[in-house]
Amino acid sequence: MFLKPPPGVMNATATPISRQATFLIVLALLAPFLLYLGTVRSIISVWNSSETFAHGYVILPISLWLVWRRRENFSLYPPRPWPPALLLLAVLGAGWLAAQLGEVQVVSQYTFVAMFPVAALALFGPRLAGSLTFPLLFLLFAVPFGEIFVAPLIQFTADFTVWAVRATGIPVLRSGTRFELPTGSWSVVEACSGVRYLISSITLGSLYAYLTYRSTARRVLFVALSMVVPVIANGLRAYMIVMIGHLSGMELATGVDHIIYGWLFFGLVMFVMFWIGSFWREDIVAPSMPAPTTMPASVAQGAAAPRRLPAMVAGVVLVCAFWPALALLGERANHNPAPVRLADVAVTAPRTADFADWKPFYMTPDARFHQAYQAGSLPVSLTILYYRNQDPEKNLISSMNRLNGYEDAWHEVESAARSETVAGTPLTLHEGVLRTPQGAIMVWAFKWVGGHYTGSDYVGKLWQAANKAMLRGDDGAAVMLAVPYDNDKERARAALHRFLADQGTALDQALNATRTHQ
Template sequence: MSLSNAGHKPGSDVAAGDASARRLHLAVLALGLLWLLFWYRDTFMAMVSIWDRSETFAHGFVIAPISAWLVWRRRHFIRNLPIEPSLLGAVFGLGAGFAWLLGELASVDAVSQFAFVGMVISFIWAVMGTAVVRTYAFPIGFLFFMVPFGEFMFPTMMDWTANFIIWAVRASGVPVYAEGYNLVIPSGRWEVVEGCSGVRYLMASVVVGSLYAYLNYRSTKKRLVFVAASIVVPVFANWLRAYGIVMLGHLTDNKLAAGADHLIYGWVFFGIIIMILFWIGSRWQEAEEEAPAAAAGTRGGAAAAGQATTGRLAGLVIAVAAVTLWNPVLAFLDRQGQHGPVQFGEFAAAGKWSQVDGGDKPAWTPRYQGMRGQQHVLFTNGETQVGVFLTYYRDQVAGEELINSENRILLNKDEEWRFTASGTQRQPIGSEAIQLRTNELRSNADASHRLAVWHWYWVNGRWTHSDYVGKAHLALSQLRGRGDDSAMVALYTPVNAERRGEAEAALADFLATMGPQIGAVLEHARVR
């Protein structure tokens, strides 16, 4: 008996069990992450597709490798950290999974993609434990930069850029005539487009600035200040860039800063600004953080050694289930509601308005695609003609949904029409009032040919002009089992530039009189 126990070291069984448990967690983590990529491959590949086609989000390809490198360079930190399943991580995984479900139901790719990354992070948390996630918080959180997010900022930042150019050029003594995003100065015409907004520079700056702050500072305050500077500086720099390009073209008779030149100048200018920002930031650089010491009881302690194998396995199973059950739920909800072809109801004359057979229709149509059905009809009250566009959506999938960035009243850099005014207003439709969007369009071929356009959404019986509210109605409708039927409604009428009030009055009268019929026609399509 004494000979058989002579070589036994106290705690060796515990240490061996601890190492075995760590290997189990790492194996579950690796296999689980691969499973998540496969199980939610449509969401992941949608991100990859955007990285591939958009220079604004091309940085997405390097985010995961950088995250892995950041973890690897601090791999020695994990040696003294306890590894055990986290119920809190599984709860967050359930929340992220539900957010993914809502994003899919509402066809909001950004929500689905953020939720997918959230599920990945929650899974790491649930499998490896809170101590590990806290230690590697930035490398893991850095994965959120994979999501191609920020297109909603284009209109606002285009407005800011256009307003700054107008102010700065006029302050330089050059007269400017502005109509929407179109600027005319004595030397030529300029247009503020999405590439002028600065969103591309902002995205690049935030990603690089966040990484720089993490690698060079230990203080949370310094990191936040530098990230804030990485957000603010490129916005102002883009304004100066845009103003400089316009003035450079003006002063050189458009020999410089024309064509692709302004893009090259823009990136050179942006690179110089970022280098200056990094140079200034280096003045407060701090030493790298050291690995934490082992906490009492974390290696070979009673808590780690005594944890039942069945309990540990149960925790890992819960972690996997929390982030994988949502695909079957989505498949079940997708089978609810109406499917198949769309059949519109008929309009009837009301008040002074009656339908016109034939008639002169404008060359303009809403720049929408992917609809299951559409209808274009004309009405007249004997003096004014009003057109109605209905684009109806059902069984919506990515690229064929009502509310997305590609579906617009007018495309950016449209060859036939351009915006001259836009806004929102509240108008009665039958017994209720709705908020709708208003636009004025001008033909590029004939400046006197203008249209007033009012448009809004119908989502399973609910009216809204908001993309966000429309998406929320769509998700709620599907959660209730009513399907995803929805439509865009657009009214238009010709505009006399000197008597714009007449066009608005005609549209308001038509909407108050015929609005309930529009709802009835759409409801007929929904229930058929």
């Protein structure tokens, strides 16, 4: 708790914030919630649909509580509007607009939430806002970010578990993130990735470090530990679950009890980490008081600040309102009401029966095409998923879109980048090998975005944003070629390369015809 200065000093230097100023500040900070209501809904939607981010509901109350703990600062450092912050607010607004154009939801959400600390900087000034840095920046934990870590965390957990089980002396047969022990089969899926533990640990660790330590070094060290510890702990958790199942003949830790055990284990790990961290806690000290000699200037500046506050509130609201208005105009101009009619792909190779029941794990497209062809000695299947008028629920490029679902029968066991050419356009595409107990396929996947080919999601998003900025719409498609795989990579690659070389022009014509057809 902060120590209060002597009454005489407080009365001399303090400039209590008036009710009118408080009302104006609250109004300015509430305005973005209404102006960016779509982004607010997208954040809440993820909170509601994913237990990983359910903690988002408590972030704002915690941030407000942290500000309340430092309420004396509003008297020590009276709000003094700072116009340069409006430029930074405009940069965030432009970033939000670019993310909207590219349908990059997480960037839209981060730029929106970041507007609140910057708006506070504009309204309060550097000194007061600086004294509230952590409470304001803590709001960023409300953004549901972390899905990008699921795949690498799954891979690490599988690697760690298999290594630990083998080190115990138990034979393991592994295929990707699935493995078999003499007593049964196991698979590391999304729920086992530990991403929930990681996000919860980082959030709690940051809050604990802020409340417990004063030195930046100790805070950074503890936050770093809160990132590393849950990853290692999740590997140990997975190993112990497998061992419990193995030693019990697959009767224990194979159902809901394994989830319960996981959270109990995580809770114990966090308790121990916080308990150890408490040995190095540092008492919070009071902020330094302004020198009595600065009293006249302080009072004069504090008196002038309220006169500038209404203008700054208007500036904050106008800057925040400009970008949603521009986005609304662009959305209406880019909207294409015509239904998608996928043009015929004039493939010259003969059609043949499909050779696999694989389907990509993608958001539902506006149009879908799938057909197998006999291309030389191997059949090749062509899959096209076409999107138009994209939104968060129907998006070509998303972390939710993968060659296979985490719980699908098909499982990606190998992946690589490969340079190829489509209709004379060079690109680096994704090569993946997918397996089931019945067989395997090799898949080449890439994107077509408004006439441009790319294998990079980041480049694809840039093309999408550029096309929408030029009012050319957001048409795009995912293209996948698949071939039976018998562990002969060169044979499979040769078949895919030949098909792409022979049919690439027909594919390009079909995609462009679909885009221009009204």
